[in-house]
Amino acid sequence: MTAPGTDAPTLEVRGLATHFFTKAGVAKAVDGISFSVGKGEIMGLVGESGSGKSVTGFSIIGLVDPPGRVVGGEILFQGQNLANLDGEAMRQLRGNRIAMIFQDPMMTLNPVLRIDTQMVETIHAHDSSVPQQVALARARDALGEVGIPSPDERLRSYPHQFSGGMRQRVAIAIALLNKPDLIIADEPTTALDVTIQGQILYQAQKLCRETGTALIWITHDLAVIAGLADHISVMYGGRIVEQGPIADVLDRPMHPYTQGLLGSVPGHNRRGQKLFQIPGMAPSLLQMPEGCAFRPRCQIADDACLAEPLITEPVAGRHVRCYHPSDGGAGR
Amino acid sequence: MSAFIIRRLLQSVVVVALMSLLVFVGVNVVGDPVHMLVSPEAPQEEIERIIRNLGLDRPVHEQYLFFVKNALNGDLGRSFVFGEPALKLIIQRMPATFELAFAALLMAIVFGIPLGIYAGIYPDRVSSKLIMSGSILGFSLPTFWVGLMMIMVFAVMLGWLPSTGRGETVSLLGLKVSFLTIDGLRHILMPALNLALLKISLVIRLSRAGAREAMHLDYVKFARAKGLRESRVVMVHVMKNIMIPVVTVLGLEFGSLIAFSVVTETVFAWPGMGKLIIDALHNLDRPVIVAYLMIIVLVFVIINLMVDILYSILDPRVRIKDAGR
Numbered sequence: 001m002t003a004p005g006t007d008a009p010t011l012e013v014r015g016l017a018t019h020f021f022t023k024a025g026v027a028k029a030v031d032g033i034s035f036s037v038g039k040g041e042i043m044g045l046v047g048e049s050g051s052g053k054s055v056t057g058f059s060i061i062g063l064v065d066p067p068g069r070v071v072g073g074e075i076l077f078q079g080q081n082l083a084n085l086d087g088e089a090m091r092q093l094r095g096n097r098i099a100m101i102f103q104d105p106m107m108t109l110n111p112v113l114r115i116d117t118q119m120v121e122t123i124h125a126h127d128s129s130v131p132q133q134v135a136l137a138r139a140r141d142a143l144g145e146v147g148i149p150s151p152d153e154r155l156r157s158y159p160h161q162f163s164g165g166m167r168q169r170v171a172i173a174i175a176l177l178n179k180p181d182l183i184i185a186d187e188p189t190t191a192l193d194v195t196i197q198g199q200i201l202y203q204a205q206k207l208c209r210e211t212g213t214a215l216i217w218i219t220h221d222l223a224v225i226a227g228l229a230d231h232i233s234v235m236y237g238g239r240i241v242e243q244g245p246i247a248d249v250l251d252r253p254m255h256p257y258t259q260g261l262l263g264s265v266p267g268h269n270r271r272g273q274k275l276f277q278i279p280g281m282a283p284s285l286l287q288m289p290e291g292c293a294f295r296p297r298c299q300i301a302d303d304a305c306l307a308e309p310l311i312t313e314p315v316a317g318r319h320v321r322c323y324h325p326s327d328g329g330a331g332r
Numbered sequence: 333m334s335a336f337i338i339r340r341l342l343q344s345v346v347v348v349a350l351m352s353l354l355v356f357v358g359v360n361v362v363g364d365p366v367h368m369l370v371s372p373e374a375p376q377e378e379i380e381r382i383i384r385n386l387g388l389d390r391p392v393h394e395q396y397l398f399f400v401k402n403a404l405n406g407d408l409g410r411s412f413v414f415g416e417p418a419l420k421l422i423i424q425r426m427p428a429t430f431e432l433a434f435a436a437l438l439m440a441i442v443f444g445i446p447l448g449i450y451a452g453i454y455p456d457r458v459s460s461k462l463i464m465s466g467s468i469l470g471f472s473l474p475t476f477w478v479g480l481m482m483i484m485v486f487a488v489m490l491g492w493l494p495s496t497g498r499g500e501t502v503s504l505l506g507l508k509v510s511f512l513t514i515d516g517l518r519h520i521l522m523p524a525l526n527l528a529l530l531k532i533s534l535v536i537r538l539s540r541a542g543a544r545e546a547m548h549l550d551y552v553k554f555a556r557a558k559g560l561r562e563s564r565v566v567m568v569h570v571m572k573n574i575m576i577p578v579v580t581v582l583g584l585e586f587g588s589l590i591a592f593s594v595v596t597e598t599v600f601a602w603p604g605m606g607k608l609i610i611d612a613l614h615n616l617d618r619p620v621i622v623a624y625l626m627i628i629v630l631v632f633v634i635i636n637l638m639v640d641i642l643y644s645i646l647d648p649r650v651r652i653k654d655a656g657r
Contacts, residue, residue: 063556065548095559102557107550112572112647121568122558158648174558 008079010182010214011060012036016073018052018059020285027285029055031238032073034311037182037231040212042205044229044246046219046261048282052238053218054103057184060216061100062090078181096126099175103187105168109159115139115170116155122177142173146203165196172200176207182214189224201228222265226250234258237283237293240311243319254318254325257294292322300324340640344633351629352403356396359618359625386412399622408626409619413612418623422605426627427507428498429597429604433589435511435524440531440582447532448539449566449574453547455540463536470533479526479599486522494519496601523600527593531585538581542574576647583639587632 018030030052037043047053058064060075062082075082077098082090094100102108110118119139123130130138136155143151146169159167168188175183185204189197205228208215219225225232225246232249234242234257242255253259263276280297283289289296291306298305304323311321366388370379383389387398399409408419451460487495499519501508510516546552547570555569556562594606601607605624612620 061557063553091559091561093559094557100554100557102550102554104550108554110551110555110569110573111649112576113569114648121560121564125558125560125564160649171554 008076009036009038010041010078011216012074012076013056013060014074014076016056016059016075017071018055018064018068019071020068022067022286025286028238028288029068029285030059033233033235033238033240034073035231035233035240035243037214037216039181039214040208041231042208042215042217042229044217044219044225044232045235046222046225046232047235048220050282050285051235052285053220053235054186056235057100057186057216057218060182060184061094061098063094063100092126095122095175095180096178097180098182098184099178099180101168101171101175101183101185101188104191105164105171105188106191108171109167111159113158114155115143115157115159119143119155119174119177122174126178138177139173142177143170145176145207146170146173147199148173165192165200168192168196168200172204179211180213182216184216184218186218187220188217190219190221197224204228222250222261234261237288238285239293239321240319241294241321243311244317248315248318252326254314254320255294255322256298256300256324256326259326260297336644337637337641340637344637347633348626348629352400352626353396355622355625355629356399357392359621360392360395364616403626408623411612411617411620413615413617413620418617418619419627421608421620422623422627425603425605425608427509428602429590429593429606431509431511432520432524432527432593432596432602432604433586435520436528436531436589436593437582437586439524439528440535440585441578443528444532444535445539445571445574445578448536449543449571451536452540452543453566453570455544464540467533467536470529470536473529475526475530475595476599478529479523479596482522482526483599493522495522498603523596523602526599527589527596531582531589534581534585535578538578539574542577543570546570546573572646576643579642579646580639583635583642587628587635590631591628 013036014034015032016030016034017028017032020027020029033052033056035043035045045053045056055064055068059070060077060082064070070083077093082093085093109115116136116139119142120132120135123135123138140151140155143154148154148166148169154162159170162170168191172188188204189200192200201224204215204217207213217225217229229246232242232244232246233240234249234255236257242249242253242258249258250262253262257278260276260278264278266275278297279299283293283296292298292301292309295301295305302324309321309323311319312325313319314325366379366383366386370382380389387395390398402409406419407417410416411418411421414421447463451463454460483495486493497519498508498510498516500513500515501510502512502516503509504512510520543566552565552569555565560569590605592606593602593604594610596602597604597606598610605627608620609624611617612624
């Protein structure tokens with residue numbers, strides 16, 4: 001359960017690259033990203049659709065569908081490089097030490113299997129010696145933990161007898177069953193009502209603090225991340241463009257893309273003003289612009305941006321991939 | 333659930349009643365059985381006596397009501413040719429046909445589902461493409477021709493398997509069955525495979541489509557993310573979802589296995605209902621034809637009912653909806 005080197009972060013990703021080898025060309029869905037998440041920490045991974053944030057999640061858990069493939073970088077989980085693990089060892093890790101929660105709760109549970117079957121099999125996949133009764137009790141407790149009323153009865157239900165919010169709680173309960181060290185949550189609240197969203201966020205946060213589980217929360221919704229995460233990584237075109245503590249990044253964004261994202265969120269202090277819109281569209285992964293990927297949509301781009309910008313650290317703890325980072329002056 | 337079954341039963345009764353009318357009228361406008369039974373030289377009085385005996389002198393609607401009255405008492409008329417109750421003739425031959433049909437169904441499941449799932453999971457492998465090409469052949473080659481070829485190769489040239497009949501039979505619960513003896517198994521193998529070929533192809537196609545679809549669904553990905561072994565992902569998560577369409581189609585196809593075993597039974601001289609109906613059609617033996625068709629209707633109706641019930645067991649979403657009604 002504990003890391004070999006106790007001070008090693010739960011997850012450290014170095015230069016991860018996942019490419020999709022399609023007939024139309026190579027799509028660099030994830031192209032050299034690095035970040036780390038410590039014990040009990042919550043990292044928000046933010047970006048538009050197609051920015052590579054979900055592929056990052058699937059790369060870590062080793063479930064990238066062909067024609068995609070992890071082509072470079074290191075994924076160190078508790079100091080151990082996951083690329084060196086064989087299929088069976090990776091399977092033992094999945095759902096046991098690293099769990100994942102998906103976006104659409106209506107689709108993640110198998111419609112023809114009862115909840116207890118789907119929960120108990122998760123326990124037995126990693127330890128077949130657990131007696132059925134013990135496994136059932138653990139499943140029931142997990143359901144109770146995520147706030148499902150009368151978990152004993154609900155164990156015998158089928159997924160379609162739950163609402164969307166309840167199904168997502170079941171999925172979270174399944175992820176928690178084996179008390180993982182890392183949970184990857186891929187937009188888990190996007191399909192839910194705002195009130196349910198709040199409850200689930202609260203519970204996720206509570207669980208991380210209590211159990212020391214590291215959490216990667218993938219989302220496109222900055223409002224969700226704001227109250228939840230410790231750190232934030234903003235992805236654009238398969239790369240991380242800005243990284244830092246949540247409050248700093250949200251208050252003083254350095255990258256023009258992050259500024260654009262924040263500007264396009266409606267806020268109460270900007271009532272009556274026209275909402276900001278980032279011009280243009282996210283680039284196709286098959287035809288990335290030369291140099292900085294954000295250049296065609298950027299208002300402050302110049303000739304320097306035709307060359308690939310590197311990650312810099314203008315302020316301690318803040319990383320940004322831009323030639324013209326804003327100085328971090330408060331507000332805009 | 334019980335309300336659902338009662339509703340289905342009532343529907344079934346209506347279907348059977350309508351079919352009896354259609355079958356009876358349909359058969360009665362075709363040909364003149366008397367000419368087939370009586371020699372052309374027979375005197376006019378003799379012919380009229382036979383017509384009266386068979387009840388053919390009365391108007392069709394009276395004949396029908398008479399038939400319905402008797403049918404409700406379990407009497408579907410006497411064979412013109414054999415002079416025995418038509419129902420008895422059919423029931424005698426039923427076990428042979430059912431045995432053949434069940435053997436074919438079993439083959440369709442045992443060969444069709446694994447091959448189909450394999451082809452669905454590994455669509456790019458050469459073996460998968462071979463399976464799919466084979467299923468196209470299974471669909472398109474005519475049953476009688478394949479049957480004849482099988483006889484030629486395995487019975488005539490290689491001499492491995494017998495070509496006709498049921499072989500040695502044993503009595504099981506009062507029914508004669510072949511599958512409990514080695515000789516019987518050798519006899520049933522070829523006709524069953526011949527009859528199953530089309531269904532195997534069908535199940536392969538269904539399972540492949542189902543597997544291909546399911547492999548990309550979130551719940552399969554989630555099952556993998558839970559760390560389940562690939563065998564459990566396929567055998568439980570994928571398979572149980574594929575079974576829904578497969579059971580539906582196979583159930584319906586089982587009726588057609590029985591109804592259309594005629595060709596196979598003729599080729600392999602399998603002494604079942606199919607052989608009987610062919611003979612009855614030759615002789616215009618109306619009661620046997622009508623009785624056979626009624627039995628087939630009943631079989632279809634019962635199978636449909638069973639499929640619906642089985643379906644609701646496999647798919648919990650169907651179950652709940654009906655309980656709520």
